[in-house]
Amino acid sequence: MPLPLIPLVVAGAAAASTAIASKKGYTSYKNMKETKTLAGELESKYKSAFNEFESSRFQTNHAFEQYGKMKLEILDGTMKQFVDTFKQIKHVNFKGEAVTDKLISSKDVVEFVLQVEKQVVKAGQVMTAGIASLAGGGLAALGAVGATATFSAASTGTAIATLSGIAAQNATLAFLGGGSLAAGGLGVAGGTLVLGGIALAPALAIGSLIFAASTEKKLKEMYAKKAEVETEVQKLNSARSIMSTISSATNSMRELAQSTNELMNINVERMAEVIEFKGTDFREYTTEEQVIVHQNYKLAIIMRDLLNTSILNEEGELSPDLESVMAAVKEKISTN
Template sequence: MPLPLIPIIVAGATAVSAAVAGKKGYDSYNNMKDTKELAENLKYKYKTSSTNFQLSRDDTNRTFENYGKVKLEILGGTMKQFVESFKQIKNVTFKGEAVTDKFVSNSEIERFVLHLETQVVKAGQIMTAGVASLAGGGLAAMGAVGATATFSAASTGTAIATLSGIAAQNATLAFLGGGSLAAGGLGVAGGTMVLGGIALAPALAIGSLIFAASTEKKLLEMHAKEAEVNSELQKLESASTVMAQIRATTKSMQKLAISTDKLLASNVGKMENIITNKGKDFRNFSVEEQVIIHNNYKLAIIMRDILNTTILDEKGELIPNLQSVISAEKQKISAI
């Protein structure tokens, strides 16, 4: 008599199997949906973060280039004017309370003017050749590195090559797009790049990771990939933060350089008027006129120190305590 029950049991088993299969299908559908949504979300987050990073990188490069151009213009403009006028004055002696609170020897004055003249000449040569001659990150290097370091070469061509070489050897400058990026094992598209001590995985690697996960991996594996991607996104955001600090410091230095240049230009104009009206012998100048000449000298030293201040070291990291340097130079200016 149990034989008639077999079709019923089979039917019941079939129904259960169908229900289980339906549940698995439903779960599989949800998993695929969640996986796809998660992948799309990660792609969007990465695209946004990557775009912001690229914009930050381009902005940082432009900031260095702008400051580099300002440095060249100051050296080829007001500093050149100072050298040409100051060199005309004979028998310059900065001593006595009416002129200075610190004795400055004649040899010290001569060394300073000679050193400054060298920078002025080389800046003029580069400007004559055209800013376009500073291809390969040279203009950015001029903004990031002190003028003394960038003008260590002997002629125009080698000076330009030196600037480009600095860009190639400096990690951040190279990453921003300057110089031969093969130098020091750095590359344009691949490998790990260092920016302020932060390792950046190549964008292509992250992109392929996301696409592979969205098409081939299960939801559980996708969550594991999510942690990896978020880690890389944090690196991009951290690098953008570092570059923001670099830009802020560079803009502060540029602002200080421009304001000091305006003050120096005004004083150089006064010095030229003294030379025109009183001649070129420092001994014939009044105490007030001698003070003006001395103020020109002190401002030129401050201007030189500002232009010689390096923002990034060889590793591409921001030089510490630059804000203190800026404050110190401002105090010197206020004292004049």
Template sequence: MPLPFIPLIVAGAAAASAAVAGKKGYDSYQNMKETKQIAEQLESRYKNAYNQFETSRDQTNSNFEEYGLLKLEILDGSIKDFVNEFKQIKNVNFSNKAVTDEFVTNQDIEQFVLNIEKQVVKAGQVLTAGVASIAGGGLAAMGAVGATTTFAAASTGTAIATLSGIAAQNATLAFLGGGALSAGGLGIAGGTMVLGGIALAPALAIGSLIFASTTEKKLHEMYAKKAEVNTEVEKLSAAKNVMNQISSTTNSMKDLAESTNKLFMDYIYKMKSVISQKGLDFRNYSTEEQSIIHTNYKLAIIMRDVLNTTILDEKGQLVGNLQSVITAKKKAVTDLKGN
């Protein structure tokens, strides 16, 4: 007996519906699988880029702080020692051609000693208060900005506040964590803007697309998110390169300061020996001994120039021609080693 025609149609329709449902289910599964795969790849890529950037940022900040501390220690150490010894010498005259190749007036000498003595006093005050007291990235500011600028306050009582204030007003220092909006200036927001508006945390809401209902639309949204993440990764990479360049330059300045200071301390020792043996009247020194005093003076100038060299301008960017400055100062120190 033939089967009723209508039940067969119903059965066929049911089978077709099941096939369509199965196809949709499979497509949905595939969409979900692909969405998750893309999300995992994006999350991994972004986190890797962000972690690399964070490492560079932390290293840059650390380098600034180390160089800032070195500056303070040099000012409170060899520079202070030089001022104390050099000031005792009477009748200093750098006009003898056997001693100097350029004429230096007594007024120039006195003004130079007076200026660096002010920095010595302020550096001593900061160190006496303790490095821990330099809040808000002040130590990093000391490393990134010239000593003259960081100690530009009217009185020694504001030296520490000045250091912290500079950190807040310098975009990169603020971005490194040294400044706060409450301290004035651009603050962290300004630092972020200068470095290209990169995200400060990996909060790209990738997960919301993974756990949402998986549809073709969500897969398209994940592809759009992929483009967004790629843009952020490029920004992180660019910012990392900026940090690495700043960090490298800071290390070069630190190395220059250390090598100059080493030679400077050697000549300060020689100057002390001259004073101990010949007294305090420059006129009683031999040509060689006068040359030792003059070399001390020249090294003090080089040391001052190195410590006063600014690495970052007020916009948080590397100052131009720093490498040429470093090269010139290295040559000047090398030339003095032969004396």
């Protein structure tokens, strides 16, 4: 009698179906778990790299701002004192081996002092208006670009606008300062032009890959996303490396300007003492006193050149001759 076998066959088929369904369910569960685990790892990795990148961006912009502030303080401080003191001396004539190793005409001296005085006046105007008035990355612009470029305007308001304008025009400065397109900056898009072509993904949307009908398909997509995330992390790390180099160069320039300023302060005081005890006629000074005046002149030239040296060029890249400029300044100071 075959009929009694039917329930057994049905039962067997049902058991087989249950086993298959159970296996598929387990595979689906395993895929989902692996997808979620991978998504968590990728999100954590990306967030960590992005946070470090943002920190580096802030630090680099801060380094520019600190150096820009120092430039203003030096121009409105020591350089102003130099101009005010040096201009009191009459009949300055740097001739003879006791004073200089090359001929410097009186015209050159006058033109130099006038040039420095213009920058001193502009710095004083900005300081009077208040550093807070340098909105839109103006302070960072002064730190990144030479004083000559930033103080080329004719009036206080224009000078401040020029400083901010430089930040808006320079992709790296706008990028570092978070300048948006709406605010006149170049934003991230502009910053990528100079940060090695880096294009940062605003959102990786990792979580959206987790919930879907086909867990096997989504697991494959998540592994594809893994390659994308690793590429973005590499870009972030590359950008961080570039910013670290820029920040390091800026800090080195600031330290050099600070040490030069300290040396210049001492020499300006010595020059003021010469005037106090010997008057303002350079011809009446002893050789030693004339040397003091000449040292002030040379230090002022060094400081002017240092403050006029741009850390970033017009393309927003690190100036290639920055190292040689710093080396030259250090050598001049050591022989002064």
